[in-house]
Every structure is written in C-alpha cells, then in structure tokens.
Amino acid sequence: MPVMNFAQALRDALRYELAHDDAVVVFGEDVGKRGGVFNITEGLQEQFGEERVFDTPLDENGILGMAVGMAVMGLRPVAEIQFVDYLWPGYDPLYSEAAKIRFRSGNQFHVPMVVRSPYGGLVGGGLYHSQSPEALFAHVAGLKVVIPSTPSDAKGLLIASIRDDDPVVFLEHKRMYYALKEEVPEGEHVVPLGKARTVREGEDVTVVTYGMMVHETLKAAEKLEKEGISLHILDLRTLIPFDGDAILHSLERTGRLVIVAEAPRTVSFASEIAAFVAEAAVDLLDGPVVRVTGWDMPFPFKLEKHYMPNVTRIARGVKRALSLLP
C-alpha cells in the first residue's frame, strides 16, 4: 500500500470519486488553478477540467447556496470552505436549506453535498483560523458531521461522505495535513459513517475523542501506562450519527469515561456524549464523567498552547475520572 499524508489521502479520495462519478464536482475559493491554500485539490482541475473543479468568488454564502442547488438537482457537490472560521455567511443555506430540504419537501428532494473545511488549533492562526465549531453543525437535525483522524480514514470517510445521500460537514484538522503519514489503500476504500474506531485497547478508562485529539490522547496513554493506568481509546470518526454502542460496550469493561475535544466545553459535543451516557447507562459508571476540552473563550493567538488540550490536561482528566484527583 502506498504511504500518504493526510492531504494526499484526501486528494486521492477526491480524484477517485471525480473519476468514477460524473455527478461529483469540486469547488471553492482557490481550489482550481491554485489547488487550494492547503493544496488538497492540487492537480485536480488540470486532470478533470474547469467544469468539474473550479474556483468561486470569495463568498461562502454563494459557495454553499450553489452546493445546495446543485445537490437538489442530482449532482454531488464537494464544496471547500477555506477555513471553517469563515463558513458563517454560508450557514444560512446549510442550516435553513441543506439540513431541512429532505424533510420539508416530503422527501421529494434531498441534498447529497459535502462541505470540506479545515478546523482546529495549534497552527499560529489566532481567533479566526483555529476554531472547532463542530457542535454548531452537530446540533442541526438533517446534517451529518464527520471528522477523520488518520490519512486512511480521511480517504475512506471522504468517499463515504461523497456517496452519502444527505449533507455532510467534513472537518479536517489543518495541523494534520502534512504532519501524519501512513499506508492508505489504493483505489476503492470506503469507511462507513457512524462507526467508531478502537484506537487502543485498555482496561481502566474509556476515552472518547476525535480529530487531532486522538493523537494527543495516544501520547497521554503512553505516559499513563507508565503510571499503571490503561486507557481504552475510541475515535468517533462520525459525530452525527455517533456510535453510541461502541461507547457503551467499552464502558462495560472500564466503567470510567473521559471525553477529549479541543472545542470550548459548554454545550459542546463532549457534553452530548456525557449526557448520552448519563441517560443510557449511568449504572455502568464507577466515577464522574470528565470533559477535557478547550476553554470557554475565543481562541487566543500567542498563548494558544495554554488553550489546547495537551497530555497533562488529558492525564489530569483521566485521574479525575478515577477519583485520583479532585
């Protein structure tokens, strides 16, 4: 199997789908000739032409409105929003149209579109190039939300998202684009939506996480292993719909739950997982549920390392779940 970084794996997925389905079109700011500011779509316009892969005006409302319109007419648009921090002019077509069209039209129309967008911090990007607003999509009935953590999953989940018949918000941690490499299956490779991945087997504490925090949690697991604490790590991969069964199965073994995510804590997706377990299986819990998250503040520029969840914060959270720390 070829070794690919995150960016190459995403490009491979786009190339594969463009080649196999003429309903797939890819567009956004700078995605054409420039290949995107993160070079994810590099070479695709050259290969597939300007009708399939094209630049748009600098207008997220136009980009997502266009994607909705194309999708209801049977195309499979893959729209890139350059940074998820800039999506908001396009939130209206996403929230008011894409998410609701199947339902409101009595199933006459549906919206098979994907919004790809980089999210996440630790890139020196300040308030407006670093945020993790997944909860603002996960809250919207009718949308699906996918966040891959490895190159192989990035490819397989993107292909599954493009083939899905409902709108998918697909968030990619920008710090991982060129930082991670692994073997990625060539050609057809589909990772089904809604299934979590067991990243690491463990006995003491279940850690539910997604995106780049999977890797930070792995580092914390190594540190805690030396202290005699064993983590069971689940990578959600899909936030909506999330894999509730995988979480409950794991808790049958560990009885302890920590959720790790870099988004601010209050009304976060981490809170949803905590609430889900509290409602569905409080009897499985032997200790407090702990959310390890970013802080409830705008994302800071110079002091971002103090904002981001890190090995220490995760380890402290695990110890709180084990009632080893107050």
Add this chain to the structure above:
Amino acid sequence: MEAHKRKGVPIPIQPFTEEPLRLLDEQGNPVVDFDPEEHLGLSPSRLVKLYEDMVLTREVDRMCWLLQRSGKAAFHISITGHEGAIVGSFYALRPEDWINGYYRTPPAMHVRGIRLAEIFAQLMGTALDPLKGRQMPGHLGAKKAQSFTYGSGVGLAHVVGMGMARALQYRKTGGVVVTYGGEGSTSEPHFHSALNFAGVYRLPLVVMIVNNQYAISVPRTQQTAAKTIAEKGKAYGLPGFYLDGNDPLIVYHVMRQAADRARAGGGPALIEALTYRLDPHSSADDDRKYRSEEEVKHWWERDTLKRMRHFLTLKGLWDEEKEEALKERVRLDVERAVEEAEAAGLPRVEELFEEVYGERPWHLTRQWEELQAEMQEQEGGH
C-alpha cells in the same frame, strides 16, 4: 413600431429604463401597435387561457382566505394583485425549465401542473400535500412540476436557484431556472450572491423580483436608495429589466426573451416587475397601520385582471357571457378541489422520523419509540 410588425421579430426590450416597460397601459389599452400572436407568440386561445388562469388563481386565493378565516388553514399569504407578474412569467417558460418560487406563488402553481387539490392540501397540511404537512401554508413545490420547495428564509430561493442553474448548465439540459422573491428579498445577501455567481458563470438563471412596494410594512424606498431594483443587475454584469408587473403581456414577453437568451448561453438576467399588494402581507398582518385606503383603492383601479380583460375585449376575444361562465367554472373547480384536499385526512406520523435522513439513524429510532409510547399513553388517557 412598423419594423416590428414582421412575423417572428420580437418587440425589442431595453434594460435599465427609468420608467417601467409596458405593452398595455393602466386600463389595458395597447401603448404600442402590436399583435400578440405575431410579436409575442401568444395565439388567441393561449391569450384567453392566460387570462383564465389569472382568474382561477384569484379564485384559489379567495378560497385560501376563506379557509384561513374559517380555521381550516393556519395562515395565508395572498397573491391577489400579483397574478399578472406571476402567471405571466410562468407562461413564458418551457417544460425543461425550473422555478424556485416564493410564498406568493402557490395559488398559481396549477399553471405549472400541480393539481388544485394539492394546492389546497398544502394550505391545510393534509395527506394529499406533496410536502406531507411539514411546512406552513404558502411553501408549495413539487418535483413533478419542476418547482422547488420554498423554505421560509427570504431570498434563499435566489442563491439555491443559482446552484440549480449551475447544475442545469453542467448537465446541458437547455433548461433555465427562474427564482422569485419580493423586493425585500433583494436586501438579503442571497440575492447578491446569486447574481454575482450567475454573472461570473453565465448561468441560465433569471431572478424575478415581484416588487409589490412593501416588505410587510416597510416601503420600497426604505429597502434601497437605488431608483430601481433592476439597475442592480448592472453591477453584476447582467441586464436588469424594469417592467409594469400588472401588464401580463410585457412580463410574458420579457421573461421569454430573458429565458431564451439564458438557455442559449447568453447569461443570466434580472427582472423587476412593479406591482402592488392589494391584500395585507399575510393573514397575520394589519396593513391599515402603514398605508392608506386611498392608496389601496388607487391600485385596485389598476388591477391586473381588469387590464387583461379590457385588452381581450378590445381584441374581440372576451365578453360578459364568457366572464360569467368562467367565474362559475372556476368556483366549481375550486370547491371540488377543496373537498378532495380535506377528504385526504392527516399525514402519517411515522414518516416524520423516516425523512430527516435517507436512512433513519439510531438516535431517531429511539426518539420515535419515545413518541410512540407517548402517543399510546395519550390514547389510553382519553
């Protein structure tokens, strides 16, 4: 006008005029010498049918008000006064074209091939409603009629319609998308995004602004400092046509030319049809708070139906007898349609949970089970 009397030569139209283009004056007399068949491509029978469909649309609207007032419909948003602009523009389109309507288009949707019973079913949310009772009245759309469903967000039809036009262009169907909105919709970002993208990609899109001079209570002068809405097209590199929207013939003529130009790859167009909302904004509005009875009366005297009837009479195509027969016919058609719509009963509850996503995810299955238990308890309690 002599030059234009040759067969097949359309009456030329100019974009960006300061006065609205028209073929008929406020009473319905022709302002230029033209023949509907030769110059507009409207045969006498189609001309009569256009008028009949406008009258039917008004009758549908009247019945919608009655159903609202009697409590059978939750809400109504009137088309009265806009029939020339809306029905006239529908007549200009071809079967391969799509419309993305707004809340005033539903009473006219029979022109697009939606049955009258379905129009009333949508109004009342019965099982015959293509939207399955999910939407408030005034949001009808049907795929079989190439008419997209309306959300409630003003202006979104323009930006989504722009994307629909991009799809038609990509698939080379030869179809055009027409999006509808009031002049208030031109203040929303969606209008600007739609025109900007459509201009850049030369999309087969016509943005149809039905300027009825009020966005609920806010007058047109408070909506924009521009002299016309149509001139906004200039900034996006596309023609903007300012028309008398109570003249169905100029609406038909300009829409047909704009659509044909767009389908031939000539690019998008903006149309502003100036009309007047003869009723309150909706069944929830009290228009006496912001406009005078004299103003409303002034516009009733210029009603689009009157004009069209006058023109048909001038042409020898209409008389009192035909008018009476038509009124009787549409009254019966509408009554029968309401009966059918009401008889359909309520939409199914379980479908609510099936059609949020293509496949029902587990968390919605759980919620459906919760609701079923709740419903069982409610039934048991009665």
